[in-house]
Amino acid sequence: MxxxxxxxxxxxxxxxxxxxxxxxxxxxxxxxxxxxxxxxxxxxxxxxxxxxxxxxxxxxxxxxxxxxxxxxxxxxxxxxxxxxxxxxxxxxxxxxxxxxxxxxxxxxxxxxxxxxxxxxxxxxxxxxxxxxxxxxxxxxxxxxxxxxxxxxxxxxxxxxxxxxxxxxxxxxxxxxxxxxxxxxxxxxxxxxxxxxxxxxxxxxxxxxxxxxxxxxxxxxxxxxxxxxxxxxxxxxxxxxxxxxxxxxxxxxxxxxxxxxxxxxxxxxxxxxxxxxxxxxxxxxxxxxxxxxxxxxxxxxxxxxxxxxxxxxxxxxxxxTDDMLIVRGVNVFPSAVREVVARFQPRVTGAILIRPRRRGVKQDPPLPVLVEGDAAVGEAIAKEIRAALLFTPEVRMVAPQSLPRSDYKVKLLDYSEAA
Ligand SMILES: [Zn+2]
Missing domain, CATH: 3.40.50.12780 (ANL, N-terminal domain)
Known part of the structure; x- marks a missing residue:
């Protein structure tokens, strides 16, 4: 500038x-x-x-x-x-x-x-x-x-x-x-x-x-x-x-x-x-x-x-607060959502990342909950690996089962973190 x-x-x-x-x-x-x-x-x-x-x-x-x-x-x-x-x-x-x-x-x-x-x-x-x-x-x-x-x-x-x-x-x-x-x-x-x-x-x-x-x-x-x-x-x-x-x-x-x-x-x-x-x-x-x-x-x-x-x-x-590092690779939850959205209409677009432990550094596979058709899970995992260079563990869940918000939607959930 x-x-x-x-x-x-x-x-x-x-x-x-x-x-x-x-x-x-x-x-x-x-x-x-x-x-x-x-x-x-x-x-x-x-x-x-x-x-x-x-x-x-x-x-x-x-x-x-x-x-x-x-x-x-x-x-x-x-x-x-x-x-x-x-x-x-x-x-x-x-x-x-x-x-x-x-x-x-x-x-x-x-x-x-x-x-x-x-x-x-x-x-x-x-x-x-x-x-x-x-x-x-x-x-x-x-x-x-x-x-x-x-x-x-x-x-x-x-x-x-x-x-x-x-x-x-x-x-x-x-x-x-x-x-x-x-x-x-x-x-x-x-x-x-x-x-x-x-x-x-x-x-x-x-x-x-x-x-x-x-x-x-x-x-x-x-x-x-x-x-x-x-x-x-x-x-x-x-x-x-x-x-x-x-x-x-x-x-x-x-x-x-x-x-x-x-x-x-x-x-x-x-x-x-x-x-x-x-x-x-x-x-x-x-x-x-x-x-x-x-x-x-x-x-x-x-x-x-x-x-x-x-x-x-x-x-x-x-x-940068939401950023995770999976084996040296920077992972932004919003970027994961963007890759998942490519599978619409077989997914709703809603995702939730549930790290296994607290903190920025995570070991693969990183759990990613995805709303949509269970049959598409494997293809999503492959696409995430190819586009974002980390290995996810994609868990398909039913449409509308992840939390919605009228303000800021949370893409990271540490409730299962050790
Ligand atoms: Zn312009």
């Missing part, structure tokens, strides 16, 4: 603000040998700086409640405070100033416009307006001028009714929920009517070719993926009608890097490169983050898209 003079100026200003207002970054940067903002230099030298990990933010907030030593504002200057789902129990608070909220709305407007949403188009959404940052995306639909129909999370009957009565052209939800709705509608012989655009995000499935084809044929609609990251911005990436990866929507506000997740080395952004995405805020007021490790493993493209946009594109491969 080319760095403009404007990006560099914003970066330098953000670094100066971190030294001035964030005790966490002042200490962190000084400990790394950077006495002050001039020593940090420009954005071209960013790879010399330490990363920020999610765990550091949790520790910072626990040590200095309520917003943490990393926050660059007093709580009285916050206009809104979101929180994470807090899998470890305690939520992590994410404050935004009024300017931060406006910036997020503009990033979201760009993302959903990139998906093809237009003024006057009806869009039904299933995001909660509750505590999570996904709710911030709701403002983007009005910013575009859409007729927005929020039905909230987990309200499938209300969603089906809205599709029947209000005939929305677009739906925004998680890919697994979109599939669940399609399956339910088929079982009830309910028409999915006017929906021609399905915007999916919140989990990686929307980028998997097999899963996407299944969704598109079930709905008779086109699938466009989006991706956000709570600590950075909601709805940060959006796919255009070329369906060639998600375009970056925050140029000028957020700087993106690609790194090797094992060594932490910066990688060159070039067509086809893969690695972990790392983000730096350039103009965030409340809780600016520096080199934040997203744990999202992605493939990137820097060349211009056929749509004419030149913004960086990505396709998410999986979470």
């Amino acid at each position: 080319s760095v403009t003079a404007q990006t560099d100026a914003l970066y330098r200003r953000q670094i100066a603000a971190l030294y001035e207002r964030s005790a966490f970054y002042r200490h962190k940067l000084r400990a790394a040998g950077f006495a002050g903002a001039p020593a940090v230099g420009g954005v071209a030298e960013i790879a010399r700086l330490p990363f920020t990990e999610k765990d550091e933010l949790r520790a910072s907030q626990a040590a200095q409640p309520p917003l943490g030593a990393h926050a660059a504002i007093d709580i009285s200057q916050a206009a809104r405070i979101y929180s994470t789902s807090g899998t470890s129990g305690t939520p992590l608070y994410i404050p935004l100033t009024r300017a931060d909220i406006e910036q997020w709305r503009e990033i979201g407007r760009r993302t959903y416009s990139c998906n093809g949403l237009k003024a006057l188009e009806r869009v039904v959404t299933t995001y909660g307006a509750g505590p999570f940052v996904a709710g911030a995306s709701l403002a983007a639909f009005e910013a575009i001028g859409c007729v927005h129909i929020p039905v909230g999370v987990g309200n499938t009957e209300r969603l089906l009714t809205a599709i029947q009565k209000l005939a929305p052209e677009a739906l925004a939800c998680t890919p697994s929920y979109a599939l669940h709705i399609a399956e339910l509608a088929a079982s009830k012989a309910v028409s999915l009517g006017a929906v021609k655009r399905i915007i999916v995000g919140g989990e990686p499935g929307g980028g998997e070719e097999g899963f996407r084809r299944k969704l598109e044929s079930a709905w008779g609609a086109k699938v466009y993926e989006i991706m956000g990251i709570g600590d950075i911005a909601a709805s940060l990436w959006g796919e255009c009608p070329e369906q060639a990866g998600m375009h970056f929507s925050a140029e000028g506000w957020i700087h993106v890097e690609l790194i090797d997740p094992d060594s932490g080395e910066a990688l060159e952004m070039r067509d086809g490169a893969t690695g972990e995405l790392v983000y730096t805020h350039l103009a965030r007021e409340a809780a600016p983050l520096l080199r934040f490790r997203s744990r999202d493993h992605a493939r990137v493209w820097t060349s211009a898209c056929d749509c004419g946009r030149t913004a960086l594109r990505v396709r998410c491969i999986g979470r």
Whole structure:
């Protein structure tokens, strides 16, 4: 990604603000040998700086409640405070100033416009307006001028009714929920009517070719993926009608890097490169983050898209958190699901990986539960070996027997792990 003079100026200003207002970054940067903002230099030298990990933010907030030593504002200057789902129990608070909220709305407007949403188009959404940052995306639909129909999370009957009565052209939800709705509608012989655009995000499935084809044929609609990251911005990436990866929507506000997740080395952004995405805020007021490790493993493209946009594109491969290593081979559960999906309609597309032991390193064969016709199990195992270079133990299970979710579907289950 080319760095403009404007990006560099914003970066330098953000670094100066971190030294001035964030005790966490002042200490962190000084400990790394950077006495002050001039020593940090420009954005071209960013790879010399330490990363920020999610765990550091949790520790910072626990040590200095309520917003943490990393926050660059007093709580009285916050206009809104979101929180994470807090899998470890305690939520992590994410404050935004009024300017931060406006910036997020503009990033979201760009993302959903990139998906093809237009003024006057009806869009039904299933995001909660509750505590999570996904709710911030709701403002983007009005910013575009859409007729927005929020039905909230987990309200499938209300969603089906809205599709029947209000005939929305677009739906925004998680890919697994979109599939669940399609399956339910088929079982009830309910028409999915006017929906021609399905915007999916919140989990990686929307980028998997097999899963996407299944969704598109079930709905008779086109699938466009989006991706956000709570600590950075909601709805940060959006796919255009070329369906060639998600375009970056925050140029000028957020700087993106690609790194090797094992060594932490910066990688060159070039067509086809893969690695972990790392983000730096350039103009965030409340809780600016520096080199934040997203744990999202992605493939990137820097060349211009056929749509004419030149913004960086990505396709998410999986979470580096979910990655397993089977005899030295990196295995992403979402990649396993993608291979399994090639066997549709003899499989439903749902899978669950049940490692035999805790931790990243696993011995083959790796147990993979697959919903579908038992006769196809051997062929799936062969295909996984050929495509992903590890040996699975494919266990076929009955359709609809694996857990479904209206938010994030879990592909890894350690309940049988020793
Ligand atoms: Zn494009």
